[in-house]
Amino acid sequence: MDIEVLKEWPTKWLRRAHVGKAALWGILAALGLAALYPVFFLISGSFMGKDELGEYLGAVISGSHGYAHFPLLPAYPTLRHYVEVFLDSPGFFVMFWNSVKITFGVLAGQLMVGTMAAWGFAKHEFPWKKGFFLLYLILMLLPFQVLMLSNYLVLDKLSLTDNLWGIILPGIFSTFPVFIMYRFFRELPDSLLESARLDGAREWQLFFYIGLPIGSSGVIAAMVLGFLEYWSLIEQPLTFLKERRLFPLSIFLPDITSVSQSGMAFAASAITFVPALLVFLGGQDYLEQGIMAGAVKE
């Protein structure tokens, strides 16, 4: 048996290729672990007690000598810091709530106007459609810094600065989800719609009863991408919100200048991460489809 296997074992060249492949996998696995390390670090730190954190991170936090070091898992796991964040810091709740309002406000709005626009671009004809679409595409590709002043000017005119609506409304009319959903609606066969039209279905019925159910994965993909984007929104709230009570979690940078606060900082950061993690774990397939929708040319 063993000899048979050895006989079939091909030339030296292939064996070397085999070693090369193993090395390649080793590198990939190492890269993957490196990608995950900050996540481990954050979660693990959030369960560490004050003394443990002080011992490991004292060098950074309170300026003692030597270097910080950090084990993979806490020696004495505790939920203390989570309790502190939830019970002792009412400000945290307010920020959490602001994040929820911004994220769900934007997503709900996109669900209404974005899906309709995507449907229009994918399944209807009208003059200058290509021009409109190009405009949407360009807007999708412009970074915030380019649109920052124009955003401010319009919010100022509508007196929406220092107002959560000033973050939500421009987000609703972001053209990115329109593009993602367009790619999915596009795949729906025209013949299906034609036959429904012949049966006397109205246009809005086609949208609600055929388009939305069949294109639902596109809608979800856009929502998953949108959630990750708006849950960690930085530039807009930083620019347009001055009042602290309106700040979302995404711009709350916890203080780590003392050991007792660093525990809360870990817990607060972990809590900020959890909703995004859940959306990521639950929607990874959609997330990947959404990412791909940005690339595959029809």
Place this chain on the structure above:
Amino acid sequence: MHGSGKDYREKLKKAPSKDHGNGKRWRGALWILPSFLGVLVFYLLPYADVARRSFFGAVDNQFVGLANYQAILGNTAFRLAVKNTVKFTLICVPTLVLLALACAVVLYQSKYGGVIKSAFLMPMALPAVSVALVWRLLFHSQGLFNYWLSHFGMEGRDWMNGQGAFWILVGSYIWKNLGYDIVLWMAGLSGISENIYEAAKVDGAGEWKCFLKITLPNLKPSLYTITVLSFLNSFKVFREAYLVAGDYPHEGIYMMQHLFNNWFRAFSFDKMAAAAVLESGVLLVLILLLQKAWDSGVE
């Protein structure tokens, strides 16, 4: 793109309603109307105002021609931000795109590829504030990174307040976007028919030859989109830079967004307007050039 059959059908549809044909032609546009009105109010009209402002003075609102453009082009902060942003893009985007390609090719061939791909995608979900906390502990002068380096007998340094900051930012960008690009490349790979490989193998082509002669040419259309998307994601690296280093970071990582923020605080709207128009013009030209290359790459 549209077959002649479709044109014929459209003509048939239009024929009976010649009397109000024009209104009917626009009926499809009703679907994008709510969205377009929002885009008009929140993006297009204010952008037009910004374009107008770029030719006017900030205080007296007098027409100044190209003076604002001249002012920013001579501005040292602007030059620094442009230099850093261009340098960052030129280093990061090719590195990310190639690294992701290498990972995607290996992961695509294996059934465990999915698990590792998930690991690479995870950083996308980690909010920038959480990243900032970890970075501050990792890259402090007495932080974990230097602790690891000390095992190899290397001298530690204050990463965020020196030339090292730029490379931390490069690493953050690659860390955050590798999974995104791997997914894009794998989508491209899945578009290549197995049959071509089979045929090549029958002809005695090795794996490396298959990769060079089949995989790479077939991935060419994906390259353009992946480049554009990676390029645009590179602007988001400001988030980590800002959260770790604040408004005035080490000059090596002073990016366009820092500059815009600081001008905004100083109410230098004239400079902001000129810079916004200039940057969007440059981006537009780049995107259209890539689009052209993309189109010719597909045909």
